[in-house]
Amino acid sequence: MVQKIEWSRTRRDLFLKCPRAWYLRYGHQTYSSGINEFQTSRRPWDLMLRAMKEILVERLEDMREGKQWSPLLLEHQLKFSLQKQIKQTSHNISKRYFEALLRYANHRFAMLWRCRIIRQLEQRKYPCWYVLDRTESVPIGTRRIYASPDLAVLIQNRWHLVRFDMQSAPKKTSDEFEANAMVLWAKHHGGFPQREYSYRLHTIGWRRGFWHTETFQPNKQSVKQCYKLLEYDCNAMLEVHQYAHSNLALLPLANSKKTCESCSFRARCPGGENLVIARHEQTMLELAQQSASSKA
Numbered sequence: 530m531v532q533k534i535e536w537s538r539t540r541r542d543l544f545l546k547c548p549r550a551w552y553l554r555y556g557h558q559t560y561s562s563g564i565n566e567f568q569t570s571r572r573p574w575d576l577m578l579r580a581m582k583e584i585l586v587e588r589l590e591d592m593r594e595g596k597q598w599s600p601l602l603l604e605h606q607l608k609f610s611l612q613k614q615i616k617q618t619s620h621n622i623s624k625r626y627f628e629a630l631l632r633y634a635n636h637r638f639a640m641l642w643r644c645r646i647i648r649q650l651e652q653r654k655y656p657c658w659y660v661l662d663r664t665e666s667v668p669i670g671t672r673r674i675y676a677s678p679d680l681a682v683l684i685q686n687r688w689h690l691v692r693f694d695m696q697s698a699p700k701k702t703s704d705e706f707e708a709n710a711m712v713l714w715a716k717h718h719g720g721f722p723q724r725e726y727s728y729r730l731h732t733i734g735w736r737r738g739f740w741h742t743e744t745f746q747p748n749k750q751s752v753k754q755c756y757k758l759l760e761y762d763c764n765a766m767l768e769v770h771q772y773a774h775s776n777l778a779l780l781p782l783a784n785s786k787k788t789c790e791s792c793s794f795r796a797r798c799p800g801g802e803n804l805v806i807a808r809h810e811q812t813m814l815e816l817a818q819q820s821a822s823s824k825a
């Protein structure tokens with residue numbers, strides 16, 4: 530059976546940080562299994578980001594219908610969503626920490642509502658815009674691609690695709706490639722134009738205390754390049770997947786100790802205890818395996 534590989538920025542990030550963690554998280558779960566062990570052991574901070582994202586989508590959908598949220602309603606919704614997220618995990622967090630997380634979320638929301646595009650939508654400057662579902666994937670060849678923008682806004686014959694990152698990583702060269710994936714998604718989704726020049730891309734992410742907006746103009750070449758890189762990622766994931774079937778113990782470990790510190794699988798991974806020793810043991814195991822197969 531051909532293994533179906535799913536690509537998303539989150540999957541890619543984890544794969545680049547630790548192929549083993551990627552495999553444990555995505556590699557051997559069935560498509561329908563949804564919540565798994567990783568889900569239940571997410572850190573409270575990540576749950577706060579998830580709650581924010583959930584409420585952002587709800588608030589934008591209400592805004593589209595002309596409903597405004599009061600600060601009190603926002604606080605209530607955030608609290609409810611965070612409580613719901615925490616109930617699904619094994620974490621027991623103190624009331625004080627919970628309140629602190631809520632304050633962070635509220636503050637970020639207040640700042641986000643000052644962003645230009647949000648203000649323009651609130652002022653009803655553009656009549657044609659949609660809130661999209663990030664969990665909606667499109668098939669591209671044998672792959673499933675999760676790269677939906679959060680918003681699609683039609684401004685002067687051009688679709689502005691907007692993605693919100695509740696917590697952005699520092700700027701990197703692959704940002705443009707990842708943004709271009711939104712065009713691939715739109716072109717395969719249907720209902721959007723095929724011409725690359727009909728789009729403009731925006732990523733709005735929280736970094737170092739502010740919401741930063743990055744804007745990219747896609748073209749034929751950048752989208753083609755994005756497709757190639759995406760294929761490259763998927764092939765590398767497929768390789769790790771096949772490797773895991775022959776020997777899970779030899780799956781590449783994390784690049785950095787920092788990744789292990791916040792990893793949900795550290796309790797059952799040798800890298801979680803001591804990454805340097807685990808890497809060394811893995812090399813010995815590889816050598817033993819190579820010598821056994823050369824004798825056979």
Ligand code: SF4
Pocket residue numbers: 547549550782783788789790792793794795798799800801802
């Ligand atoms: S503990 Fe470290 S090496 Fe092990 S899966 Fe997690 S990130 Fe990877």
